[in-house]
Amino acid sequence: MKDKKRLVAGILIFGSLWGFSEVIIGSTLSDFGLPSGALMTGFFAMFFLLISRLTFRQSGMQLGMGLIAGTLRMFNPLMGCHICSAIAIMAEAMVFEIIWRYLSFDFEKHKNLTIQVSLGIFIVYSLYVSGYIITQILTPVVDGTGFYLGNLIAILPKILSNGLLPAFIGGAITPAIVILSKINLTIKDRIYYPTTLFTSAFCWIAVVGSWLMVG
Amino acid sequence: MSTGKEKIIPILAITVLLIGSFSTFYVHANKTVAEKDTITINNQKFTIQELFESVEVKTIGLDEGDISGLALDKLIIFSNVNCPSCHKYTIIAEDSYQKTVGWEDMKKGIITEFKRTYFEERAHAFWIYNVVEIEVI
Numbered sequence: 001m002k003d004k005k006r007l008v009a010g011i012l013i014f015g016s017l018w019g020f021s022e023v024i025i026g027s028t029l030s031d032f033g034l035p036s037g038a039l040m041t042g043f044f045a046m047f048f049l050l051i052s053r054l055t056f057r058q059s060g061m062q063l064g065m066g067l068i069a070g071t072l073r074m075f076n077p078l079m080g081c082h083i084c085s086a087i088a089i090m091a092e093a094m095v096f097e098i099i100w101r102y103l104s105f106d107f108e109k110h111k112n113l114t115i116q117v118s119l120g121i122f123i124v125y126s127l128y129v130s131g132y133i134i135t136q137i138l139t140p141v142v143d144g145t146g147f148y149l150g151n152l153i154a155i156l157p158k159i160l161s162n163g164l165l166p167a168f169i170g171g172a173i174t175p176a177i178v179i180l181s182k183i184n185l186t187i188k189d190r191i192y193y194p195t196t197l198f199t200s201a202f203c204w205i206a207v208v209g210s211w212l213m214v215g
Numbered sequence: 216m217s218t219g220k221e222k223i224i225p226i227l228a229i230t231v232l233l234i235g236s237f238s239t240f241y242v243h244a245n246k247t248v249a250e251k252d253t254i255t256i257n258n259q260k261f262t263i264q265e266l267f268e269s270v271e272v273k274t275i276g277l278d279e280g281d282i283s284g285l286a287l288d289k290l291i292i293f294s295n296v297n298c299p300s301c302h303k304y305t306i307i308a309e310d311s312y313q314k315t316v317g318w319e320d321m322k323k324g325i326i327t328e329f330k331r332t333y334f335e336e337r338a339h340a341f342w343i344y345n346v347v348e349i350e351v352i
Contacts, residue, residue: 081339103220103227115221118228125231136340140314143338148315150305155312157245160238167231 006189009196010056015068018048020203022069022089023076038162041092041128042169046120047177049096049127054181059097066093072204075211083142084135091134092127099123116178117171124170129163247309247347254330255348256294263328269293275325275335282333284325287349291321296351303352306332309345315352316341 021044029036048069049062070090074082103119136155140147187195252263266285270293274283291299300318307313316324316334323335330346 081342083338084340103224112221115224118225121228122224122231125235139338139340143340145314145316145320145337145341148303148305151313151315154307157238157241158311160234161242163231164235164239167235171228 006192007056007058007061009193010052011061011064012068012200013196014048014052015065016072016200016203018044018065019069019072020207022073022085023207026085027076035162035165037088037132038128038165039169041131042124042166043173045089045092045127046124046170046173049093050174050177051181053100054178059101062093062096066090072207075208084139087138087142088131088135092131095127095130096123099126113175116175120170120172120174121167125163125167128166129159132159247311254346256290257296257349257351259294263330266290267328273325275323275333277333277335282325282327284327284333287321287324287326287332288318290326290349305350305352306343306346307348307350308343309347312343314341314343
């Protein structure tokens with residue numbers, strides 16, 4: 001029961017922080033003309049997904065985080081494609097769950113750097129490409145115009161090509177995330193829950209509040 | 216001792232890197248070099264200036280504010296498409312990004328002098344930059 005409570009709090013805080021970073025940092029990168037999708041998936045999505053999985057070791061947690069982050073992304077007070085990004089975030093979380101189910105690795109036993117880098121490259125490339133493809137399919141469906149396969153086929157080489165940058169980022173940061181996850185940080189319940197709730201509430205109030213003011 | 220996963224993970228990584236590399240090569244090899252100020256509509260080439268002199272300009276309201284450009288429905292009529300409401304329209308960008316919309320959407324869409332399309336009440340995924348062609352299908 002206590003573990004479940006901690007897990008729910010973990011989903012809430014990691015999902016909120018992921019969504020918050022997508023809204024604030026993602027939109028800012030985009031404004032500067034940088035490849036925000038690639039950078040956000042390579043750095044932030046991978047960081048939040050992997051660190052939470054290595055810390056909590058619970059399947060389903062990352063999907064929950066993706067739902068929270070995606071929902072928060074819908075309230076982006078800054079500009080950009082809200083529905084596309086929300087779908088991509090949720091898809092990335094779902095794909096991470098699927099990949100980890102088959103490729104989960106105990107980094108306590110296996111310290112091989114090649115494996116860690118390779119896993120980072122493969123996971124992030126898969127997240128980026130599948131997130132992009134799924135959003136290309138679902139956005140027109142949700143938006144009501146309908147999906148046209150030709151539209152996807154035409155852009156597929158570009159999607160597969162654009163996946164290289166986040167893949168390299170994923171390969172570079174995965175060993176660092178693995179090291180970070182090994183830090184034994186024990187936080188007492190009386191600090192853990194209030195901190196989790198306060199931080200999550202801050203993320204939501206900041207984003208939704210700004211969205212309401214702009215809207 | 217090497218496990219199955221330890222062998223397969225580097226192979227998967229190399230595979231996705233190869234897919235990405237070949238795709239990058241393909242994208243660059245097939246890049247459309249569009250003439251700067253022209254756009255092809257219904258297989259006819261027009262200059263942006265010519266279109267702005269001939270087609271109605273309208274302003275639409277978006278979540279990022281109001282924006283003006285050529286009315287896409289009027290553009291289609293100008294390019295002599297028979298029965299405009301009978302067709303779908305694929306808007307194609309220089310980088311091959313494309314979206315297909317119906318006539319009702321064309322009535323709510325514009326294209327700016329910078330060759331960007333915008334649609335009222337549609338996701339930003341339909342905001343296409345560097346449009347090179349509007350294909351009638």
